[in-house]
Amino acid sequence: MPTIVHRPSLLHLLLAFASGGLLTVMVDFNALLASHSSAFHSSWVAHATGSVAGLIFLAILRMGASAAAKGGRPPAPLWAYSAGILGGATVMLTSTAANSALALSGTLALGLAGQVLFSLAADRWGLFGLPRRMPRLTDFGALALIAGGSVLIIFGWG
Amino acid sequence: MTTAILLALLAGVLISLSRQINGRLALSTSALAASFWNHIVGFVALTVVGLALGMLWPEGALSAPWYTYFAGTLGVIFVASGSWLIVRIGATNTAMLVIGGQMVSGVVLDLMRGANDNIPASAVGVAMIIAGMALTQRRRAD
Numbered sequence: 001m002p003t004i005v006h007r008p009s010l011l012h013l014l015l016a017f018a019s020g021g022l023l024t025v026m027v028d029f030n031a032l033l034a035s036h037s038s039a040f041h042s043s044w045v046a047h048a049t050g051s052v053a054g055l056i057f058l059a060i061l062r063m064g065a066s067a068a069a070k071g072g073r074p075p076a077p078l079w080a081y082s083a084g085i086l087g088g089a090t091v092m093l094t095s096t097a098a099n100s101a102l103a104l105s106g107t108l109a110l111g112l113a114g115q116v117l118f119s120l121a122a123d124r125w126g127l128f129g130l131p132r133r134m135p136r137l138t139d140f141g142a143l144a145l146i147a148g149g150s151v152l153i154i155f156g157w158g
Numbered sequence: 159m160t161t162a163i164l165l166a167l168l169a170g171v172l173i174s175l176s177r178q179i180n181g182r183l184a185l186s187t188s189a190l191a192a193s194f195w196n197h198i199v200g201f202v203a204l205t206v207v208g209l210a211l212g213m214l215w216p217e218g219a220l221s222a223p224w225y226t227y228f229a230g231t232l233g234v235i236f237v238a239s240g241s242w243l244i245v246r247i248g249a250t251n252t253a254m255l256v257i258g259g260q261m262v263s264g265v266v267l268d269l270m271r272g273a274n275d276n277i278p279a280s281a282v283g284v285a286m287i288i289a290g291m292a293l294t295q296r297r298r299a300d
Contacts, residue, residue: 020259114170
């Protein structure tokens with residue numbers, strides 16, 4: 001895999017930012033459902049309805065796209081289909097931690113730390129067949145600002 | 159407490175790991191197909207656990223507002239978007255920008271509901287996140 005050094009395009013950046021907004025609404029809906037039932041049930045329902053919605057989206061796109069564009073891609077290893085199991089496990093870990101002395105804010109902040117550290121490792125070594133990317137000094141500056149801002153929003157002044 | 163800290167950290171690692179695995183699947187199929195597989199595999203796994211532990215359908219499940227059942231539809235778009243982006247901008251950039259978007263929109267949502275009890279801290283936090291995003295756009299000095 002080639003090492004990528006260029007900065008992300010503004011369009012990609014805005015898309016990622018907007019998807020975070022989508023996630024906020026999703027988490028809000030999920031939490032409301034969970035307050036009527038349980039965290040487990042709400043995650044189960046989201047995976048069920050998400051599967052159906054995914055099928056519908058795929059069917060719509062397939063009607064418009066030509067099959068020819070798909071040729072020449074390497075086949076996926078079996079482990080590449082395993083991410084859904086991790087998603088299910090994440091829900092249970094998060095709800096267990098949030099019910100401890102950490103509370104929701106502590107769970108969110110530590111989850112953020114876990115994501116950042118593991119992402120840095122994945123980029124640095126190009127784990128799981130993804131492109132390798134060497135972080136630049138400004139990347140660490142950006143990371144510190146975004147992580148610091150997030151912690152401030154989660155905990156307030158402390 | 160130590161166990162809870164490790165669990166919370168592990169949850170973050172799993173979020174990042176599953177995005178990487180989905181990104182790898184998207185390379186061989188498509189971002190939307192990867193997201194579909196993510197949801198159907200998760201659904202099967204949760205169904206097995208839920209049936210074994212008898213917690214699939216707790217009381218009161220149907221009393222929730224109808225629109226909460228659309229969380230999964232948003233989720234499938236979100237996972238497809240992450241699988242598409244991680245190959246293009248990397249795991250760290252994707253994670254940081256999604257977290258930034260989540261934090262800023264969370265603050266906006268709380269403000270609209272009048273649920274924010276520390277507006278100055280949130281405002282500084284939002285400014286730091288936007289500054290961090292701007293920094294990723296700086297051209298290489300060398």
